[in-house]
Amino acid sequence: MSALLSKKSLPFQVVKNAFYHQILLASDETLGELKRVLMRKKFDKYLSNEERYIFFGAVLDYGGKNYYYTIF
Structure with missing residues (x-):
């Protein structure tokens, strides 16, 4: 959530x-x-x-093509 709140944050950079x-x-x-x-x-x-x-929706779009689902 913090990634969405500040584009200068480390979480935003990780998500990006x-x-x-x-x-x-x-x-x-x-x-x-x-x-x-x-x-x-x-x-x-x-x-x-x-x-x-x-x-x-963007997360789900990647889910249709490029997700690696965890098994745990």
């Missing part, structure tokens, strides 16, 4: 690099957690629902 190199690690559980966290009301003042859906 993962997208650029198309290397994302996830499981169904971590994707579900990401969605739940993104939609918390406390983030309404920082990001619109649309911005959060766009980000989550």
Whole structure:
């Protein structure tokens, strides 16, 4: 979440690099957690629902092509 709040942050750089190199690690559980966290009301003042859906959609787009799912 902090990656979305500041483009100057280290988390943003990590996420940007993962997208650029198309290397994302996830499981169904971590994707579900990401969605739940993104939609918390406390983030309404920082990001619109649309911005959060766009980000989550981008993660899912990579999931269709370039995901390495964890098995644990």
